[in-house]
Amino acid sequence: MDSRVPITVITGFLGSGKTTLVNRILTENHGKRIAIIENEFGEVGVDDGLVVETKEEVFEMNNGCICCTVRGDLIRILHKLLKRKNKFDAILIETTGLADPAPVAQTFFVDKDLKVCGCVGGASVRLDAILTVVDAKHIRHHLDKEVEEGAENEAVEQVAFADRLLLNKIDLVSEEEKQDVRQRLKAINGAAEIIECAQARCDLDRVLGIRAFDLERILAEEPQFLEDSEHTHSSDVTSVGIEAEGELDGERVQGWLSALLREKGADIFRSKGILCLAGSYEKYVFQGVHMLMSLASTADGVGRPWAPVEKRLNRLVFIGRNLDRQRLNASFRACLVAARAA
């Protein structure tokens, strides 16, 4: 019997539905002990507030990008997990929306530390599959994005490297658009099965424990895969994080966010935040993907409520191109009740 712990890498562009899939796996009654390793892009982390309350263990890695600077952290976390007496049945790694999955996968095959400790070869873990979640509405825009010479188009890399493609958000596109996206995906990666879904609702047997990662296929397509090579992200995508204590005027902040995304949504790929609205004990979760925006509260079953002693800290992050840090900060702060009274 194979006693190695299967690792599933969940990748996909910003806002495609990775956390939605993780939440879905966590709430499904599968009887497995799962550890989740989360890596988030952006100056201010908010995903800790977006992942459902769970008995499973969630490890945050927010000091850099998993495919570049924090591979060491990933290895350390894996060693820690593997030393446990009560071993996990599965490990999920959610990458940032801008990660290249290749160097993450490579970690399990070429890293000296993993080899020394016998996790590979010594057979403690195995890479089960790379799942790439695709936003059916926005993916074409990102696949078409031109990048500077020498840099990678992360959306293309994520599709190319997938063992399974979860074509998510099919509720947002017509049949014609969906077929067009399917063709685009097939042209980049003809080998990966495409699973269509909305809200990442898919049969988990088709995505977990599937033994789909095939080193031979990768080596046939990318002979240098096992060589530790440099890669460069496109440098025009940046993030602006905002942290501010205090209560917000609900109407004002909603008006500000809708106007901002309406005007700048082509450049703001992703926005999200945890908000404290005046007169409410609920924690509000704001989610934006380009121009689409939603605001839900813990009363709708999203996130975790404010704890009685918790500091009412608003946390937001904007990820995209041409972000005006000063303007975003000033216009957000103008939505605080205190700013209005001043």
Ligand SMILES: Nc1nc2c(ncn2[C@@H]2O[C@H](COP(=O)(O)OP(=O)(O)OP(=O)(O)O)[C@@H](O)[C@H]2O)c(=O)[nH]1
């Ligand atoms: N309409 C629609 N919205 C969806 C679907 N799946 C997820 N969303 C929404 O899309 C937004 C982004 O979803 P997430 O799961 O946070 O995406 P993500 O890939 O984890 O985002 P990042 O970690 O920021 O890259 C949220 O507002 C979700 O509720 C879907 O199938 N249809």
